[in-house]
Amino acid sequence: MIVGFGWGDWVLGSTSQRRADTMVADALVTRLVPMCVAQFNEDADKDKKFKELEATNRWERGQYVEKQGWATMPFEKEPDSRVAEMCIEQILKGQ
Secondary structure, eight states: OHHHHHTSOOOOHHHHHHHHHHHHHHHHHHHHHHHHHHHHHTOTTHHHHHHHHHHSOGGGHHHHHHHHTTTSOTTOSSOOHHHHHHHHHHHHHHO
């Protein structure tokens, strides 16, 4: 057993579940980022807000995106901070 857990990469069920949950969450965020970018692109003041986003401090950009509503998915009440962070990268790359 020691060899299996130490070198065989065996894990407990709880560790396996944690890894699976993390993988699902990461995949979900990855799928939602394009929706965030699309919501940014549909914003009537897109150009103005892009300049504001660029001028915003790096550590406040996520809050800026959340405040604009771009990281709030349809049928959701609250924005997703992980989606906002990845969305910023895509918005800044695309311009």
